[in-house]
Amino acid sequence: ASSCRKLSMAVVEDGYRTEGIGRISVKEAAFHTRTNRFYALEAVDMRGWKWPFDELHHRKAIIVNIGVRGDKAAAELAVMKRISDEIAPIDGTQIIAFPSDEFGEPATDDEIKSFLFETCGLHPNDASFKIMAKVRVDGPDAHPVFSFLKASAGVDRIGRDFGAYFYVNRNSHVQGVADSAERMLDVLRSEIPSSSS
Secondary structure, three states, X not given: OOOOOOEOHHHHOOXXXXXXXXXXXXXXXXXXXXXXXXXXXXXEEOOOOEEEHHHHOOOOEXXXXXXXXXXXXXXXXXXXXXXXXXXXXXXXXXXXXXXXXOOOOOOOHHHHHHHHHHHOOOOOOOOOEEEEOOOOOOOOOOOHHHHHHHHHHOEOOOOOOOOOEEEEOOOOOEEEEEOOHHHHHHHHHHOOOOOOO
16 A cells, blocks of 8 residues: 555554655756746645745745644644754754644634634744644645645545644655654654754
8 A cells, every 4th residue: 555656644653654755866856956836836824915935945844634622632732842942953843733623612803813822822923833724734724735645645634633743854745644743743853963962
């Protein structure tokens, strides 16, 4: 199953995968960086402002759909905050989190803000942890960001809140997909040179 181009999220539930995601040369990466549709994407942040993905040139990005209810959501967001606090200052990693009502009980914008900022301790002005407006991530109404990420990673559907942590490298390639914030933190830590840790 891991050799198939279109992989279901069941494969990602094993942790972190890179198989099935295309590899390219350094020369191809340079061309791809200049011409990639990833940088043409944009989304609306929680404040209602358009945010262009062009801001991500030469930065790593972790893009994930989030839920805002329950202990699992609080635990995943706590680890994502650790990425923002511990990893982002070293390597500039940008977290982009999209709330979604698709897989759980719907939440109002005020409930989302309360959960993220009061319960989980996130800060609305944290430059390395961008909270976006609510979107859909699966099906024909999926936001273009998630349509692009799923097509690039060979993922058919996300299927749940925190279902896929898409890791986009500095050349705008989806380098891997993790099934949890903890797994993503491990991957990012492994990339930090030992003199920085």
